[in-house]
Amino acid sequence: MITGKSYIGFSQQSSGSTTYKTINPKLNLENEWVFTEATSEEIDEAINMAWIAFKAYRNISESDRAKFLNAIADEIEALGDDLVQMYCAESGLPEGRANGERNRTVFQLRSFAEMLQSDDWKQVSIDTAIPDRTPAPKPDLRRSVLPLGPVAVFGSSNFPLAYSTAGGDTASALAVGCPVVVKSHPMHAGTGELIAGAIVRAAQATGMPEGVFSNLNSKGIEVGQRLVKHPKIKAVGFTGSIRGGRALLDLAAQRTEPIPVFAEMGSINPVVITQNALEYNGSKWAETYAGSITLGTGQFCTNPGLILGIKSRELTSFTEELAEKIVTIDPMVMLHPNIKSAYGRMKSEVTGQSGVSVLSAPLEVETNYADQAVATVDGSAFLSNPKLHTEVFGPFSIVVQCEDEAQLLEIIENLEGQLTGTIIAEDSDLPNLHTIVDEMRQRVGRLIFNGVPTGVEVCPSMNHGGPYPSSTDPRFTAVGMHSVRRWVRLISYQNMPESLLPNELQNG
């Protein structure tokens, strides 16, 4: 049953008076449940509890933390169809996607639990002493990591499960000993409450300290701002818009004690297609990209929003075919009326710029459904107009017709930082791709060859992040086992007696 209350530690509270409802975008109707925004007192209580819980939680054994993570996964699975129905009602996403995302969420939790079975994630380094070294003896130095403290997590609207309440940020922070205070996303507050309940039950069943997790309802930026400004919050995880992520980064930097903000934000994910690929496989790639651009109604941070090629008859045919194919796909509903209106606004802004032509036929769509589209523009117009580089969050892509390879390279060099870049080529292109690869990898966090950027594998070799503004710190990934590095800091112990060292640094 949905109560509409925040979880402050293990108890549910709703002492405030600001209420809101989520929306079923398919029906374009408000859902029945009423949520109450957390008050300043409730926010402070949750953070103070997290701070007290941190003292115990950071010293809880890794095997017990693993039990906690596995128990969360079990509890999420036990939510069964209730969770799927709620997810669909609040996001408009289909059941298949709900099940897939739940599996991914559970997989992530279990993977972090498994990670805790070894010390590999602790970045251990041991330099034993050389007492007779001249001219000065070398001390014994041993390095490992410590958790930063309570983490504020801002769930993403486009992944109500895998990147929200118990998503990658929460799972990775809990794994390494950081309590988590979630700022619930107002578009899927019911999904958030179900998941928060699962985390709290798991914490109680496995003996975790109260305050290890809280879930704050909020509609509006005040709750998030208070969280980020609170001196006992020590790091922030965020997925969403550049505007939101940047605001939180600036807020954190203004604190007396600035803290890291790991924000994963906008990206247009450039794709370079070579002349040979266009000649030999242009139709195949047009079909593949029509699917990738519209996947999940284009609401993926890895959506391919920019396709770069060198002007030719084949590039024109590819662009026309892409535009034809994309409108044969049934339009799909967007996550929320606000996301739909932002899509319409951004698409109009980009397609209204000088030199841009929309090639796809206009589509009549129902309320909250997205009318997918493909546009094209010359390389010179693209280079000189930064508005054309902005993310249109939804099923839209622009094909840039470059004059020559020099212009294509100039465009890549001048692109803002991106989560991904893709190169589509034939084997015969390989000897000539080194410069493109070199320029491209300077701008992106993941480089894909002959594929699509949508679809993010969860494994140790995945990097999901990139130069600003795709993320606020390109040295870290938000996906995969290495994402735990965001929530720990290094610590060295010099000449420390064995009995005072953590296990991973003791001899043997």
Ligand code: NAP
């Ligand atoms: P958002 O507007 O950035 O909001 C994300 C979360 O951050 C929400 O909980 C929001 O709170 C909070 N927030 C935003 N600005 C804040 C601020 N200045 N101070 C404190 N908290 C703040 O993203 P969204 O709601 O998920 O979607 C809106 C747009 O973001 C989309 O249309 C799309 O353009 C973009 N987006 C991009 C990606 C991507 O992966 N690239 C993913 C999702 C969204 P409230 O909602 O309560 O105000």
